[in-house]
Amino acid sequence: MVMDEQAGSEQDELRDLLRRADSSIRIPPGLNDRVMGTTGAGDRWRARRWSRWQPVAAAIAAAVLAGGSFAAGTKFGRHTERSVRPVTAGALPADLTVYNAERPCQSLHTIECGISIRDISRVKGSITVARVWHGDVVHADCVTADADPVTDEAGVSSTRWYHVTLPHSGVTGWLPGVRTRNTVEIPLCTTH
Amino acid sequence: MRADEQYGWSGAMRTQGGGSPAGEDFHEVFCALLPRLYRRAALLAGRSGAEDAVHEAYLKLSSRPRRLLDHPEPYAYAFAAMVSVIRDEWRRDRRQALVPLTGDEIGSWDGGIGHREAELEAVELLSGLSAKQAAAVLLVDLDGYTIDEAADILGVHRGTVSRARARALLALRSSLTTGTGREGRDGDG
Numbered sequence: 001m002v003m004d005e006q007a008g009s010e011q012d013e014l015r016d017l018l019r020r021a022d023s024s025i026r027i028p029p030g031l032n033d034r035v036m037g038t039t040g041a042g043d044r045w046r047a048r049r050w051s052r053w054q055p056v057a058a059a060i061a062a063a064v065l066a067g068g069s070f071a072a073g074t075k076f077g078r079h080t081e082r083s084v085r086p087v088t089a090g091a092l093p094a095d096l097t098v099y100n101a102e103r104p105c106q107s108l109h110t111i112e113c114g115i116s117i118r119d120i121s122r123v124k125g126s127i128t129v130a131r132v133w134h135g136d137v138v139h140a141d142c143v144t145a146d147a148d149p150v151t152d153e154a155g156v157s158s159t160r161w162y163h164v165t166l167p168h169s170g171v172t173g174w175l176p177g178v179r180t181r182n183t184v185e186i187p188l189c190t191t192h
Numbered sequence: 193m194r195a196d197e198q199y200g201w202s203g204a205m206r207t208q209g210g211g212s213p214a215g216e217d218f219h220e221v222f223c224a225l226l227p228r229l230y231r232r233a234a235l236l237a238g239r240s241g242a243e244d245a246v247h248e249a250y251l252k253l254s255s256r257p258r259r260l261l262d263h264p265e266p267y268a269y270a271f272a273a274m275v276s277v278i279r280d281e282w283r284r285d286r287r288q289a290l291v292p293l294t295g296d297e298i299g300s301w302d303g304g305i306g307h308r309e310a311e312l313e314a315v316e317l318l319s320g321l322s323a324k325q326a327a328a329v330l331l332v333d334l335d336g337y338t339i340d341e342a343a344d345i346l347g348v349h350r351g352t353v354s355r356a357r358a359r360a361l362l363a364l365r366s367s368l369t370t371g372t373g374r375e376g377r378d379g380d381g
Contacts, residue, residue, distance in 0.1 A: 010361045011333070017364070018235070018334040021314035025231040028243070032223060035230075035247045104240050 091185035093141040096162060099181045100134035101154035109133050117173035121147035121161035129173040130166055138164040138175060140182075142189035150176035163189055218257035222250060225270050232271060232334075235314055236326055237278050245281070249274035268337075268345040271327070275346065279323035313367070320363045324348055325356030332357060 098115055100106055105113035114131035121144050132138060140162040151157040160177030226246065233242035233249075252273050253260050263269040318326040324346050331342035332353065339357075343350040 010365060011357075014329075014357075014361055014364050015333045017310055017314055017317070018330065020310035021235060022231050022334055024311045025234045025239070027227045027230055031230060031243065031246075032226060034243065035226060035250050036219065036222065 091187045093139065094182075094184050094186060095137050096140045096164065096175070096180045096182050098132045098134055098136040098138060098175070098179055100179070101152040101156065106134040115175070115179045117164065117166065117171065117175055119173055121163075121174040123148045123150065126174070130169065130171040132166065132175070132179075136166075138162075138166055140164045140175070140186050143177070143186040144189045147174070150178050152176075152178040162186060215254075215257055217261055218254060221260060221266050222253065222270070225267055228267065229270055229274055232327075232330055233274060233278070235311070235318055235330060236275070236323065237281075238315060241278070241281070245274055245278050248277040248281075252277060265345075267335075268331075268341075271331070271335075272345050272347070275323055275327040282323060317360060317363050317367065321356055321359055324352065325359065328353040328356040329360045333360075 100113065100115060102113070111131070114133055116128040117130040117132060117138075118126035119129050120126045142163045143160055144163070145160050147159055147161040149157055149159045150161075156178045158177035161174045162177060162180065162182075163172065164175045165172045229246050229249065230242055233245040236242075237245050249270060253270060260266050260269055318329065321329065327346055328342050328348070331337045331345060332339060337345065339350050339353045343353045346353075
């Protein structure tokens with residue numbers, strides 16, 4: 001009997017806790033649009049799903065291409081250096097979307113979650129000239145491929161840095177390549 | 193700045209199922225369920241994962257809108273779909289099994305930890321259970337379903353629901369006496 005009473009009281013306590021917890025959760029503004037819209041959260045989900053398979057798909061694509069190239073080279077003979085065009089040939093400046101791999105930071109616009117735009121494409125010795133956040137769009141006019149390596153929170157590492165201009169302030173600076181998930185070729189920097 | 197302001201997500205977005213009468217009805221029904229589903233998702237997956245969970249559940253349900261509309265209890269159907277999403281997500285990425293209670297999250301937009309003590313405690317408590325067990329506790333002890341109904345909604349044996357509640361009560365008891373301790377999530381019992 002005493003045990004039953006104790007169990008009953010614990011159940012009441014659990015229910016009370018859950019009710020208080022439930023009532024303390026506020027619905028974030030704009031939830032309906034984000035959840036039922038075709039952009040925003042959906043894109044993030046799709047991006048996350050794709051990002052899981054991206055390395056595998058890239059590896060398969062690379063293997064197929066390499067195999068194809070090798071087979072073509074073997075079958076049809078020589079390929080001269082003159083026939084090789086750099087992948088950046090014809091590349092144009094483009095808008096890039098800032099990507100913060102740290103998930104809790106993706107919806108926060110705090111200083112801690114900001115991504116530095118630096119005056120030079122180096123980690124050491126550079127200063128922060130502006131901050132951008134996940135989802136911001138910046139204009140990249142060129143990229144350098146041999147700058148300081150930067151590794152993001154997801155483990156993606158790159159020595160590429162983009163020379164970018166912020167659309168509203170017009171500030172220019174350098175964005176580490178791992179702070180975007182760019183899929184288009186950007187011209188190589190020659191004068192920066 | 194909130195994410196919706198940052199990304200300009202307000203207004204103008206249409207539903208996936210929009211256009212057809214079923215799509216419009218679906219939109220309406222899901223809209224009505226959304227606040228409740230979001231709060232449940234926040235308890236199961238933490239606030240950082242709640243929005244993604246309800247969105248994924250929405251996508252899943254919107255592919256067959258009639259199933260939700262024709263179901264005698266749309267909430268139960270949608271809740272089960274969402275639990276399945278959360279469970280799949282945990283399985284895919286074990287790192288997300290532990291609900292991130294970061295300082296940023298705690299102190300973000302709604303008034304700080306003082307107002308969220310119960311929520312944090314509940315999330316902590318539920319994080320010691322598997323997704324289905326935690327869902328069973330919510331269905332019975334928050335939504336007022338019977339053990340048999342909860343088992344039916346989640347497609348598990350009633351014993352699973354009973355054990356889940358027993359574990360939750362045990363965790364509650366130990367948190368009251370010794371403070372909280374987080375357990376890992378294992379498979380569904």
